[in-house]
Amino acid sequence: MQRLARTRRDRIRQSGTTVIVFSVASNGVLNSLGVAQSSGVAEVDQAGLALVQRAAPFPPPPPGAQVSFSFQFTGN
Numbered sequence: 001m002q003r004l005a006r007t008r009r010d011r012i013r014q015s016g017t018t019v020i021v022f023s024v025a026s027n028g029v030l031n032s033l034g035v036a037q038s039s040g041v042a043e044v045d046q047a048g049l050a051l052v053q054r055a056a057p058f059p060p061p062p063p064g065a066q067v068s069f070s071f072q073f074t075g076n
Contacts, residue, residue, distance in 0.1 A: 003058060004052065004055050004071065007051055007054050007055040008054065009051055012075045013043070014076070015044070015074075016039030016040060016074070016075050017044070017072055017073065017074045018035055018037060018044050018045045018048045018073050019036040019072055019073075020033070020035060020049060021034050021035075021036045021068070021069070022034070022068075022069055022070075023069070024061060024067050024069075025067075026060060026067075027060050028059055028060040029056065029058075030052065030053065030057065030058070033049060033052055034049075035049065039075065041075065044073070044075035047075060
């Protein structure tokens with residue numbers, strides 16, 4: 001999650017909160033990505049997805065570590 005916090009965010013004019021889910025493969029590559037709960041505003045949802053795509057690839061997780069994540073993305 002630190003990697004996401006350091007990644008540049010798109011500037012968007014819409015406000016809303018979406019829940020983004022993603023998983024990371026054993027080599028750190030983005031395995032899956034989606035919207036678990038839409039904000040109802042396509043621009044906000046797309047900005048949340050784009051944030052994860054820009055942050056990838058991730059460091060390979062150690063054996064037995066969590067590989068599925070979710071977070072709330074809030075637009076202005």
